[in-house]
Amino acid sequence: MRRLLLAAALLVTVIGCGSPEPAPYWTVEATTxxxxxxxxxxxxxxxxxxxxxxxxxxxxxxxxxxxxxxxxxxxxxxxxxxxxxxxxxxxxxxxxxxxxxxxxxxxxxxxxxxxxxxxxxxxxxxxxxxxxxxxxxxxxxxxxxxxxxxxxxxxxxxxxxxxxxxxxxxxxxxxVEQPPHGTTPGLPRSILTGVDPCAVPASLGATIEADQQQLGACSFTLDGTAGGFLFDYFTEAGFAEGRRDDRGRYILPDGPALMKGQLGPVFGTGDDGPLVPAVLVGGDTPTSHRIMNALLDHFQR
Structure with a gap:
């Protein structure tokens, strides 16, 4: 019995001296x-x-x-x-x-x-x-x-x-509870939920600078050209009109506006009708068109 009590005491000591829990990620300044x-x-x-x-x-x-x-x-x-x-x-x-x-x-x-x-x-x-x-x-x-x-x-x-x-x-x-996607019952999810927006540019060899990024968007340099895009949700009707590219895949800019592409099917309903996942790509350059087509290929496969 004495040996069992000693072993139990040693076990408690080992557990108590174990590695401390890491601080929550949001509480520590990101320096790298x-x-x-x-x-x-x-x-x-x-x-x-x-x-x-x-x-x-x-x-x-x-x-x-x-x-x-x-x-x-x-x-x-x-x-x-x-x-x-x-x-x-x-x-x-x-x-x-x-x-x-x-x-x-x-x-x-x-x-x-x-x-x-x-x-x-x-x-x-x-x-x-x-x-x-x-x-x-x-x-x-x-x-x-x-x-x-x-x-x-x-x-x-x-x-x-x-x-x-x-x-x-x-x-x-x-x-502090960090609720994951899927926590709220009945909330619709799309193909963009929780995804890394820079994954597609990175797969093309783009340079992704950490200090230029934010959620739901990606800034990059590809083929020597700086570019960027933003994921968003639009009504399905918003893709019914507009000047399209030669393959009819996405809507081209009207003046300085952004190119707009539908990435997937209807997944929910907004104030003005059914919602679809979409992307806004800046610029009207060979690089921006390359990114748009790569995003469409990735999400529509």
Whole structure:
């Protein structure tokens, strides 16, 4: 018996002295290319709709069904006592300057549970409120330059920022759970859900710079030409018209606009009809056409 007790004590000691659990990826600054790419990979696996603070949203009004916004976002309409509003949450990751959008110098930030929360409102430059619908955005940014943005839109006469800040904080407990795609029952999934947008350019030998990437998009250099594209969801009707390439595969730019290609079949329904996964490719060059065709070949195979 004494030997058994001694063995048990030794086992507890070994377990207690084991390697510490690694810190969650979002809590550590990404300083190498490998770390930046790993943060992007981890963030792509998070389902935005599963981060919605539903109980807190219900305090503002009656939420409608979840709607996908791009490949990394979720939106719900709100019926409030003052009229219709909406709430949007977008998962964000990346270290280049434009990742988090425009943040005016006058924006206020606070630190909460290791994250920097920055509030961006719609006030005019003189500090007065605009006419019409009001909006407020709160960025929840962790040290790895990853997290999410919430945007709240409310009818005229409202001040959306106090509620937007509450909603942003409420979603933090869900963020640490890292809910994967498939968490929200009934939420449609497309062929773009969770995919690496740079996988196709990389397969063609493109150079992919870590500090130029964000979720749902890819910037690259191929054949000596810089390019980029964005994944998004459009209504099926949006592909019914437009000047097409010689093979009829995608819609060509009209002036400086982007080329637009449908990557797969209908997978859900939006405000204006059935939704399809799509890509917007910048430029009208041999390289941009090469990328567009490669993306269509990959997703339509």
């Amino acid at each position: 290319d490998e770390q930046v790419f790993e943060v992007l990979t981890q963030a792509r696996s998070v389902e935005a709709c599963a981060l919605l603070p539903r109980a807190e949203l219900a305090e503002l009004g009656t939420p409608g069904p979840d709607q996908l916004r791009r490949t990394e976002g979720c939106e719900v309409k709100l019926e409030t006592p003052a009229g219709q509003g909406s709430f949007r949450l977008l998962v964000v990751a990346g270290i280049f300057d434009g990742t988090w959008g425009i943040v005016p110098d006058a924006s206020e930030s606070v630190t909460v549970d290791g994250a920097t929360l920055t509030t961006v409102d719609d006030s005019r430059s003189d500090g007065t409120a605009p006419d019409g619908e009001r909006w407020c955005r709160v960025d929840v940014k962790y040290p790895a330059s990853v997290g999410y943005q919430v945007s709240l839109y409310l009818p005229a006469g409202s001040d959306p920022c106090p509620a937007a800040e509450r909603l942003a904080r409420a979603a933090m407990s869900r963020w």
